[in-house]
Amino acid sequence: MKDTYESPLASRYASREMLYLFSPDKKFTTWHRLWIALARAEMELGLPITQAQIDEMERERDHIDYDLAAQKEKELRHDVMAHIHAYGAHCPSAMPIIHLGATSCYVGDNTDVILMKEGLQLIRDKLVRVLASLARFAGRYKALPTLGYTHYQAAQMVTVGKRATLWMNELLSDLEEVEYRLDHLKLLGCKGTTGTQASFLELFAGDQEKVRQLDRKIAVEMGFGPDQVQPVTGQTYSRKVDAAILATLSGIAQSAHKFATDLRLLCHMKEIEEPFEKHQVGSSAMPYKRNPMRSERICALARYVMADSLNPAMTASVQWFERTLDDSANKRISVSEAFLAVDAILNLYENVASNLVVHEKVIAKHIQEELPFMATENILMDAVKAGGDRQALHERIRTHSLAAGSRVKDEGKDNDLLERIAADPAFGLTREQILRHLDPADYIGCCPEQVERFLRDCIQPVLEKYAGALAGHSAEIMV
Known part of the structure; x- marks a missing residue:
């Protein structure tokens, strides 16, 4: 039957393992x-x-x-x-x-904590797998020059691998947040209707130590440490726990959105593309199109998670005294759907990161269009060494750059800046002396070494620590 609403998170996006968890x-x-x-x-x-x-x-x-x-x-x-x-x-x-001796929150709240713990463990493992995919990509392209951008304007060069480390560094921060939440997550335990444990004190004839031991024994049986129980509560655990966990999930969504947005821009420039399957249709109207639909879906789901994270924050702020029930309906939706959406995001992220397509010739073409501008500083230094006036030459470069830029933008022609400089006797340099500054590898700074250090010092320890997360798994894309 298909006559009843069903959540797309369940029918289209989230993995079976996360769907089972909730x-x-x-x-x-x-x-x-x-x-x-x-x-x-x-x-x-x-x-x-x-x-x-x-x-x-x-x-x-x-x-x-x-x-x-x-x-x-x-x-x-x-x-x-x-x-x-x-x-x-x-x-x-x-x-x-x-x-x-228990109240409803004994099963309700403790179950919520257990599910969030197991959900964070799934999310942690998926973060590790995304990092592993990006690490392979960064290592392969650590020295491949590409234009760097500030304000989405061409700036100094970076490398394809170095840019990938920026995506990874944000995910590494998210992983640390997940680890923190797992380390500090505590059960409600058995606290009773207002958190006083009065019913259990009555059952144990006033023996407070047995009441304390009850909490500890339950925690251990449910997979927590004996001290991983909330020390004081009302009837419920503090709803700030939900707010903190969804803030962590929101952080993952933010990182994924940044990656997917960068990739969508790169797809537009035809430099790097997400995987596109043999029979995949990019557009129902335009059969030539290769829309970055997976990256777009990451952004769509990420925005949902970021907005959803406000729900438990508002809920936490209005809990009256020892408990109120305006949290329940909201929690049932906001917490589970945040986990399902982040699960879907990371499945997409791993799938895309594992199969990125790099068009090196297009990247090289774009570099050559901008490299003459970047080379002018080195050319200036050479001309000064040959006896030129730095301030006068600086003005000559500015004038030539404006003329070359107008040729490119207003006339749609090639960048002829270097030819202009070579023809200017004020510089005293031959065309050959100028062209030797056109090796892109001279402009990437420490990028390859930064990538190597980052992978060795920051990523490899994580992959070794969570080696089990990498065994026999691949991203599951539902639709």
Whole structure:
């Protein structure tokens, strides 16, 4: 059936692994795991819960009775209570102790943290794969001269590989942000309705150490360190956590947008293009076109993420006292969709970066159109060494440059600046002496060495640290 709205993030863009992470199956099996962790910790701390009850819960851990849950939610108007009843129906002996002492945020918020953690791990690995693709590209073209641009006007030369390191350096910063978020992400734990843990203090007959141990045991079972639990909360973890994580995702989107925009400009100049498949259609009207549609899609999705990152920031700012519920509907959409969109962006980024097409002859042609202007400083130095007046020659170069520029822009002819200078007796230089300044490699400065150092000192350690992320993976483009 196709008569109901479906999100393009699910149907067109995001990968299967990220879609699964934010699926109902993953969400509700995580709720089950949290209920098992709670019961197990409570049993170990002395509450009258049996191993048989936990074993029963374990057997049904991955079984979600969606029909019964939907029936119960329609009756109870509460999603967590609906799933408690649905789970308990298949774990009858454990039903009395499922969710013991907890509030809805125990499963809801802890699951959100777990999903964001696993989502960041997927994003981290994809960032590493993009860096690996760009590293190969940068290494291959580390010494290939190309025009550098400031204000999108031709400036001093760089190299194709050096420009790629600028894209990589931003992604490296994003990777560090992701690592920071993963290192500092903490579970809500078991805090109760206003964060006081009063219900658990009652269950453990006033033993505060057991209440503390409950948090620690649950954290360890759910894959966190014993101290990776929020020290103080209201009913929910601070929504600033969501805002911080989406700010990190927004940073990735910003970096990807910069790359894709640069590439779209390079495609226009026909210097570097994204991959274009054998039967790919560039335009329904103009069959000759090779539109950079993947880069355009990166920019489109990146803008969405950057705008979406404002949602949790606004939500965090208006949480009243120990909790309010105007966060829930927004969180369900904004957080998951940010992850799905960044996942799609990085899949596209890796695909494009792995298959960039470099047109070296076009790059060389563009260099030759601008190189005479860049060579004038070196020509000036030679003329001064031969006895010329620096200030007078500077004025002569300015005059010749304006005339040559007018010839190029107003008449559509070739740049004849060097011929003008060679014919000017004030410079005292032969045409051969002038033309020796036209080797583009003389104008790229330290670019090759910068690329080599950057790849060796900054990128290689990352690729070695996350070698597992590089094994057997390739970018998945859904449509």
